[in-house]
Amino acid sequence: MQPDAASAPSTPVVEVNNLLKRFRREDGALVHAIDDVTLTVDPGDFVVLLGPSGCGKTTLLRAIAGLETPDSGQVRISGRTVYSSAERVELPPERRDISMIFQSYALWPHMTAFKNVAYPLQSRRGRKLGKDEIARRVRQALELVGVGELERQYPGQMSGGQQQRIALARALVNNDDLVLFDEPLSNVDAKVREQLRFELVSMQRELGFSALFVTHDQVEAMELAHRIAVLDRGRVVQFGTPQEIYRRPATRYVATFIGAMNEAPGRVVAVDGSGHDGTVTVETEHGRVTGRTHGARHAVGDRVAALWRPEHGALHRSEPTAPNRWPGAVKAGLFVGSHTEYVVTLAGGDVRLWSPRPDLVAVDASAWVSVDVDDVLVLPEDQSSEQPQDAPAGELATAS
Amino acid sequence: MTATLERPAPPTPAEQPRRRRRLPGPFDSVTLVIAAVLIGIVVLPLGRVLVRMFWVDGALTIDPIRRTLELPGLGGMLRDTLILVVASSVLAFVIGTTLAWLNERTNARMGLLTDALPLLPFLLPPVAGAVGWTMLLSPRAGLANSWLRDLLGLVGIDLREGPFDINSWYGLILVMAFYAVPFVFMNASAGLRNLDPALEEASRLAGASTWRTLRKVTLPATAPSLGAGFLLAIWFGIGMFSIPAIIGGPAGIDVVAVRIVELLTFTFPPQTDVAIGLSGFVVVFVGLAYWLQMRILRRGRYATLGGKGARARTLDLGRAKWPARVLVLGYVFVSTVLPVVALVLVSLNGFWTPDIRWDNLSFTAVTTAVFDDRTTLTALGNSLGLGLVGGLIGILGAAMISLYVARRRTALARGIDIAVKMPAAVSNMVIAVGILLLLAGAPLYLSGSLLILLIGYLALYLPQASIAADAAVSGVGKELPEASAVSGARPARTFGRVYLPLMVPGLVAGWALLFIRIVGDLTASAILAGTANPVVGFRILEVFTSGSFALLASLSTVLVVITATVLVVVLAYTRRMSKLGVSASVGGVK
Ligand SMILES: Nc1ncnc2c1ncn2[C@@H]1O[C@H](COP(=O)(O)OP(=O)(O)O)[C@@H](O)[C@H]1O
Ligand SMILES: [Mg+2]
Numbered sequence: 001m002q003p004d005a006a007s008a009p010s011t012p013v014v015e016v017n018n019l020l021k022r023f024r025r026e027d028g029a030l031v032h033a034i035d036d037v038t039l040t041v042d043p044g045d046f047v048v049l050l051g052p053s054g055c056g057k058t059t060l061l062r063a064i065a066g067l068e069t070p071d072s073g074q075v076r077i078s079g080r081t082v083y084s085s086a087e088r089v090e091l092p093p094e095r096r097d098i099s100m101i102f103q104s105y106a107l108w109p110h111m112t113a114f115k116n117v118a119y120p121l122q123s124r125r126g127r128k129l130g131k132d133e134i135a136r137r138v139r140q141a142l143e144l145v146g147v148g149e150l151e152r153q154y155p156g157q158m159s160g161g162q163q164q165r166i167a168l169a170r171a172l173v174n175n176d177d178l179v180l181f182d183e184p185l186s187n188v189d190a191k192v193r194e195q196l197r198f199e200l201v202s203m204q205r206e207l208g209f210s211a212l213f214v215t216h217d218q219v220e221a222m223e224l225a226h227r228i229a230v231l232d233r234g235r236v237v238q239f240g241t242p243q244e245i246y247r248r249p250a251t252r253y254v255a256t257f258i259g260a261m262n263e264a265p266g267r268v269v270a271v272d273g274s275g276h277d278g279t280v281t282v283e284t285e286h287g288r289v290t291g292r293t294h295g296a297r298h299a300v301g302d303r304v305a306a307l308w309r310p311e312h313g314a315l316h317r318s319e320p321t322a323p324n325r326w327p328g329a330v331k332a333g334l335f336v337g338s339h340t341e342y343v344v345t346l347a348g349g350d351v352r353l354w355s356p357r358p359d360l361v362a363v364d365a366s367a368w369v370s371v372d373v374d375d376v377l378v379l380p381e382d383q384s385s386e387q388p389q390d391a392p393a394g395e396l397a398t399a400s
Numbered sequence: 401m402t403a404t405l406e407r408p409a410p411p412t413p414a415e416q417p418r419r420r421r422r423l424p425g426p427f428d429s430v431t432l433v434i435a436a437v438l439i440g441i442v443v444l445p446l447g448r449v450l451v452r453m454f455w456v457d458g459a460l461t462i463d464p465i466r467r468t469l470e471l472p473g474l475g476g477m478l479r480d481t482l483i484l485v486v487a488s489s490v491l492a493f494v495i496g497t498t499l500a501w502l503n504e505r506t507n508a509r510m511g512l513l514t515d516a517l518p519l520l521p522f523l524l525p526p527v528a529g530a531v532g533w534t535m536l537l538s539p540r541a542g543l544a545n546s547w548l549r550d551l552l553g554l555v556g557i558d559l560r561e562g563p564f565d566i567n568s569w570y571g572l573i574l575v576m577a578f579y580a581v582p583f584v585f586m587n588a589s590a591g592l593r594n595l596d597p598a599l600e601e602a603s604r605l606a607g608a609s610t611w612r613t614l615r616k617v618t619l620p621a622t623a624p625s626l627g628a629g630f631l632l633a634i635w636f637g638i639g640m641f642s643i644p645a646i647i648g649g650p651a652g653i654d655v656v657a658v659r660i661v662e663l664l665t666f667t668f669p670p671q672t673d674v675a676i677g678l679s680g681f682v683v684v685f686v687g688l689a690y691w692l693q694m695r696i697l698r699r700g701r702y703a704t705l706g707g708k709g710a711r712a713r714t715l716d717l718g719r720a721k722w723p724a725r726v727l728v729l730g731y732v733f734v735s736t737v738l739p740v741v742a743l744v745l746v747s748l749n750g751f752w753t754p755d756i757r758w759d760n761l762s763f764t765a766v767t768t769a770v771f772d773d774r775t776t777l778t779a780l781g782n783s784l785g786l787g788l789v790g791g792l793i794g795i796l797g798a799a800m801i802s803l804y805v806a807r808r809r810t811a812l813a814r815g816i817d818i819a820v821k822m823p824a825a826v827s828n829m830v831i832a833v834g835i836l837l838l839l840a841g842a843p844l845y846l847s848g849s850l851l852i853l854l855i856g857y858l859a860l861y862l863p864q865a866s867i868a869a870d871a872a873v874s875g876v877g878k879e880l881p882e883a884s885a886v887s888g889a890r891p892a893r894t895f896g897r898v899y900l901p902l903m904v905p906g907l908v909a910g911w912a913l914l915f916i917r918i919v920g921d922l923t924a925s926a927i928l929a930g931t932a933n934p935v936v937g938f939r940i941l942e943v944f945t946s947g948s949f950a951l952l953a954s955l956s957t958v959l960v961v962i963t964a965t966v967l968v969v970v971l972a973y974t975r976r977m978s979k980l981g982v983s984a985s986v987g988g989v990k
Contacts (some may be wrong), residue, residue, distance in 0.1 A: 067882050093885040094894075106883035110901045119897070170887070368984035 013178050013210040014041040014064060019073035021059055021234075033059040034070065035234035043177070046204055046211045048221040051231030052257070057214040059104075060231070061180050064212065065100050066093035078177050099171035100180040105163050105186070107155040116149040117141055120174045141173040142166075144203070161192040168200075172207065179211040185220065194212045197223055218258050222246070230254050248294060252305055252379050260310050262351045263382070264289060268302045280378045282306045284396070286326045287350025287371045291376030303381050312375035313353030315342055315360050315367055322370040330361045344369050427891060428808075431800045438797055441820045441859045445834025452837055468677025477654040478681065482645065483569075484655060485637035488576035490707060492633045495577065496584025497626060499728060501614075504592040506715045508724035515589075517732040522582035522912075523967055524736065526922025527642040527940055527955040532739025533575050534646060535953060537566035543742050546754030567651035575643055577736040580636050584629035591625025592618070604914050610715060619933060627693050634689045638682055639828040642937075644924040646944060651740050657829050661926045664836065666945070672837070679830040740960055746953035769954040776955065779934040782850060783919045784962070786935065790857045791914035795907050798865035800874040803899065821863045828860050832927040840928075848930025856924035861917045868913055872906025873899075905977040913968040916963050 016143035018312050021034040033056040041047045049057045062068040063083070064075055070259055072085040077098060082091040095218070099120070107116050117138045121129055129137075142148045146164040164184060171179050185193045201224055215221055221228050222242045229239045230253075238250040256263065266284035273279065278293040282304055289306040298304060319325065328346040340358040343350050344367060351369060361367045401650035410418050453464050468474070502508045509515075521529065539561040549559050565571060599621055600613055608616065613786040619626070644655040700863040717724055745753050750765035768774050801820055805813045835856050846855075849926050876899055884894040925937030934942075936959060943951050 065882075067885070067887055093882070094888045094890055096886075097888070098886065100883070100886045102879045102883060104879055106879035108880055108883070108898055108902075119884070121890070123884070123893060125890070126887035170883075176889070190908075 009347040010042075011074075012040040013045070013075075013078055014039070014043050014212060015076040015215070016040070016060075016064065017074040017076075019060070019070050019075065021056075021063055021068065021070045023059075026116070032056075032234045034063060035296050037073075037236050039229055039236060039239065041178070041210050043210055043213055044208050046201075046213065046224055046226045048225035048228045048230055049212065049214045050218060050228050050257075051216065053216055055231045056234040057216075057231055058182055058235075060069050061100075061182050061212065061214050065098060065180055066091060066096050095125070097174075097176055098178045098180060099174060100169045101184045103182045103184065105167040105184075105187075106386060107154075107163055107166055107170075109155050112152050112154055113142065113169075114138055116155070116166055117173050120170060124174065135175060138169075141169040144172065145169045146199075160188045161196070164188055164192075164196060164306070172209070172216045173205070175207065176209065178210050180213065181211060183214055183216070185215070186217075193220075200224065219279065222258075229358075230257065249377070249379070252307070252381070254356045255307050255377065255379065260352060261307050262310065262313065262353075263307050264348055265305045268298045268300050268304055269379075270297055271300060279373060280304075282378060286346045286351075287348075288324075289371075289376055290323050290373050291378045292374060293378065296378070297382075298378065298380075304378050307377045307379060308371045308375050309352045310341065310352040311339075313351065313369055313371045315344065315353055315355055315369060317361060317365075317367060319368050320370045323373060324376060325368055325370040327366065327368055329366050330363050333358070333361075333363055343387060371396070427895070428804060431804045434797045435801050435804070435816045435820070438801070438858065439816070439861055440830060441835070441855050442822065443819065445831050445838050445859065447834075448838045449676055449679055449830055449834040452672075453680055456673070464673040464677045465680070468674050468680070471674055471677075471856045473654065475661060479658060480654050481638070481656045482685075484572060484576065484648070484653065485634060485882070488573045488580055488637055489630060489633040491573060491577035492580035493584050493626075493630050496629060496633075497588045499581070500585050500588035500592060501618075502724055502728060504589055505618075506717050506721075506724065507727060508721055510716055510725060510728075514725075518585045518735070519582045520732070520736045521579050522586075524740070524963060525642075525916070525922075525956075525959050526579050526640065527646065527920065527922050527937065528641045528743060528960050529579060529739050530575060530646040530951075531940075531956040532743045533566050533571070533950050534742075535742040535752060535949070536738060537564045537571060539565040539567075541752055541754055542566065543745065543754055543756070544738070549768050556728065563703050565722065566647055569651070569653065571647045572644065572651065575647055576637060576640065579640070580633035580743060583632035583636060583736070584626070587625045587629030587632065588622065591622035594625075595621055613988065615899070627933055631689060631693045635686060638689075639684055639923065641829065641926065645922075651918060658922075660829050660833065661923075664833065664927055669772050675833060676837075679833050682830055702890040743953050743957045743960060746950060747957040749950075751950045752953065765950060766954045766957065768950045770958050775934055776939055779936050779939040780852075780958070782933060783936040786850065786854055786857060787918040790854050790861075790918050791911040793854075794858050794861060794865040794914045795910040798862065798869035798910070799872060799907055801867065801905065802869040803895075805830075806870075806873050817866075820866045828923045829927075831859050831914055832856055834922045835924075836927055848928075850933050853924065853933070853935060856928045857918045857921060860924050861914050862920070864917065865910060868906065868910025872903040872910065874904055876902045901963060905974045908970055909974050912966050915966055919962060920959055 016037055016039040018039045019034050020032075023031045023033050025031055035056070037060060039047075049060060059068055063070045064077075066082065069090065070083060070085070073083070074081065074086070075083040077096055081087065081089050082096050083089060108119070109360045111119070118134050121134050121137060125336060139148065139151070142151055145168045147162055147165045147169070150158060150162060150166065155166065158166070164187075169182065185196055188196065197220060199363070211224075213224060215224075225242055227239060227241055228245050229236045229374055230245060231237070232251075232253050238245055238254045240248075245254060245258055249258060252263070253262050264282070264284035264286055266282040268280055269283045269288070270281040271278065272281070274293065274295075274297075275293070276295055278295075279290050280293050280298045281288055281290045291306055291308075308382040314320070314322075315330075316325075319327070326346050328344045328351075330342055331350060332343040332344050334343070335358050338358050340360075342353050342355060342361070344353065346369065353369065454460060454462065456463055471477075496518075499514075503514045503518075534542075536542050539545060542564070545562060545564055548563055552559060552563070566575075575728070595618065600617055604610075604613055639657060641657045641661060645658045645661070646651065648655055649658065660675045660678050660682075663671040663678070675759065745761075747757055747766050747769075748761040748763065749756050750762070770780065799817060805817045835852065838849075839852050839855065846852040880902065881894050881898050884898045885891075889897065919936060921935075922937040925935045926941055929935050929938035936955065940952065940955055940959075943955060
């Protein structure tokens with residue numbers, strides 16, 4: 001929204017620096033809802049905040065919107081500081097020039113769809129639009145989200161999906177640089193959800209606003225995002241494209257939260273080469289597993305975990321020649337349509353693999369499992385999962 | 401989807417970021433002043449009473465307490481008060497929880513009928529009920545007694561009076577209980593509604609019978625709500641003046657609240673010292689009840705809200721369904737409809753006699769008694785005006801405070817919230833006495849003025865205003881105003897366009913409750929009003945002491961008609977609004 005925003009397209013739409021927000025729960029314990037988060041959203045970017053319920057997604061979004069006062073840190077929107085603990089700046093939400101869609105939609109029940117959508121046009125300071133101009137833009141927004149015929153209806157007279165669309169029109173009508181979404185699709189049924197997701201992506205690409213979208217649904221995140229920020233207890237544990245997050249999860253937490261994963265903990269017994277092509281061999285309960293280091297530094301004796309996805313494992317009736325191969329017995333074969341999920345008991349426990357062939361090996365028969373070296377990730381034991389959640393009570397000096 | 405949206409015009413000059421919001425804005429400042437005034441008119445009188453108890457004419461003394469303790473018949477009066485309050489509260493507790501359970505948990509429920517009707521006594525002025533019951537069950541002239549005698553005559557039992565006597569222990573306890581039932585019913589219903597049905601279902605699945613589930617799961621888990629209802633019934637009983645005055649007086653049952661009014665209003669010169677000493681007993685008794693409840697409730701941990709408003713499966717009563725329904729409706733009929741019918745009959749009949757001349761009923765008596773009588777007419781005008789204005793001031797002030805408390809979760813906000821609701825825990829009587837002490841004499845000399853009445857009503861009914869306003873504010877929720885702020889609206893605009901329209905039905909309902917309370921009030925009216933500025937409550941007492949029962953019936957009928965009219969209009973309005981998704985209720989009646 002800076003006058004020079006157009007000439008300097010590289011100015012991020014959102015910059016969050018070292019943001020911190022703690023809550024004191026009823027029982028007195030401290031919750032780090034936002035724990036030192038740093039994050040940028042570039043113009044035109046669709047960023048998804050992904051994490052399980054309670055990890056601080058909503059709090060982060062509300063802090064950016066100005067609905068929650070952080071304890072410390074900085075938030076800039078389109079180059080303008082809207083919150084800074086160091087500079088003692090805090091702009092109220094109505095002066096941040098952003099839009100937001102709430103999980104409950106938050107449509108005003110006493111206003112028609114038209115009035116709901118017109119409201120942001122009438123409310124922004126320093127601007128007076130004519131009646132006709134407002135009507136024109138409201139209709140345009142309603143048409144855009146495909147509910148032009150609902151303008152005289154009250155929210156109470158609409159279906160969930162329709163309310164959702166009105167909320168979307170209300171968020172888009174000002175054509176702000178930034179639109180925040182707090183799990184907007186979690187309250188509509190699966191079919192409508194898919195449709196809305198699709199429309200949302202094409203609208204965002206067309207209108208060019210930047211989106212910061214909160215969800216706990218990894219499929220939704222994958223589908224919508226240019227980039228995903230995975231949150232774990234108030235921290236951003238990985239920030240990357242959907243592909244990066246899926247292929248190269250930075251931690252075991254990310255790896256197991258996004259998609260299915262086989263895990264085998266163990267100790268490093270050999271490191272061979274470094275850089276991208278280096279390999280590392282891990283002694284696990286299944287036997288030895290070799291994978292790529294992807295540049296990470298491991299030393300012999302480190303406690304690590306070897307991980308691979310079910311779709312990368314292969315099942316054989318007889319011993320294959322691949323370096324990662326282990327004998328076992330098929331415990332179950334679950335046909336799910338597109339593929340069959342085999343559960344195979346190895347020396348260290350059960351692993352899962354997906355194969356397009358439903359009748360590869362009979363249940364209870366012995367078999368071999370193999371996985372390509374390129375498909376095995378070796379990650380250090382998660383630190384975050386051992387970290388204490390609650391800081392000592394004395395630390396809360398700045399919280400109100 | 402080919403349309404694109406236009407860019408907004410860029411905001412003119414580059415803005416200077418504002419300082420952090422710490423100082424209260426103009427809106428908050430006004431709210432804080434209002435809160436200070438409203439709390440002041442409760443706390444200062446209370447403090448005045450406490451000080452006066454130990455500090456007379458500039459010296460420390462225990463004279464008021466000594467003179468109170470020397471009061472003849474003090475022990476008997478305290479015993480009578482205790483018996484009356486405890487017995488009527490226990491009875492109300494039994495009736496209220498039974499009604500609530502039948503309504504919330506069984507198929508005896510009949511929608512709005514059984515939801516709302518048991519609450520009606522909460523809205524009717526108790527004084528009207530007391531007079532109505534006197535008309536019904538007075539030993540000789542009571543209408544119901546006469547009807548019963550006729551019935552008994554058919555089976556050969558001839559009675560000259562009775563069979564019932566309202567001016568008795570059981571009569572007084574019964575009527576007090578009827579008026580205390582809504583407090584229990586409201587709280588027990590809420591408790592049952594909020595209880596996670598899974599708790600009860602788990603017990604049933606574990607093999608427990610309905611009865612055992614009720615005893616072992618439902619009742620213990622809803623204990624806090626039930627306890628709160630019981631406590632409210634106790635407080636109501638201690639502060640209640642009109643029912644014991646009208647029903648207990650003739651029976652010689654001596655109650656503290658009645659005695660305080662007598663000492664202040666009907667004794668010359670007023671024995672303020674003793675009245676204050678007695679107020680001290682009331683405060684101690686109320687505090688004791690509160691302390692006991694806290695002790696009992698702290699012993700256990702209680703389950704509350706379950707999943708997403710899941711309504712518990714109702715119990716099929718089978719053949720007992722209709723008897724249960726008849727029981728509920730019968731209760732409503734006896735407790736609420738009968739006394740009102742008696743009032744109306746006597747006032748239309750012109751004078752009080754068991755032989756109603758059915759073909760000769762007319763409004764003449766009511767007109768002469770109420771509208772041709774200058775004093776009564778003045779009293780009526782004063783009461784309606786005070787109800788209108790007092791209700792408006794009360795509910796708007798309370799609404800601003802509720803908004804402030806909801807938006808700021810600071811210690812100050814919590815403190816204000818507690819202070820505003822505190823008068824509910826102190827007897828009305830004591831606050832009214834304090835206001836009399838503080839404002840009636842030097843330096844303000846407000847004695848008998850409309851202003852002192854207005855202040856008294858506001859102080860007394862502030863908690864009810866606050867609870868109604870809380871409901872209105874919480875009905876708006878958090879996200880609707882937030883969505884407005886994110887849309888770019890300033891706080892004042894958010895207030896005008898989002899908070900206010902959504903709160904109006906709730907505020908109208910709250911106003912109606914205050915109006916009804918003020919117009920039907922006897923406590924503050926008895927202590928604070930004077931002959932120069934009479935109000936309905938004061939006039940009713942005058943008429944009662946002069947013994948004109950037909951006039952009393954007419955006045956009470958007018959009171960009931962005014963109450964009912966306001967109630968019906970406001971309920972119709974709020975129901976219409978609820979179609980827009982904005983709901984409200986008058987004292988729990990939707
Ligand atoms: N107003 C509050 N008071 C106390 N704790 C809160 C409050 N809001 C959020 N929290 C806590 O902060 C954490 C993050 O909450 P939230 O941001 O709502 O998570 P998410 O949206 O990811 O589900 C949770 O542990 C939650 O209990
Ligand atoms: Mg959330």
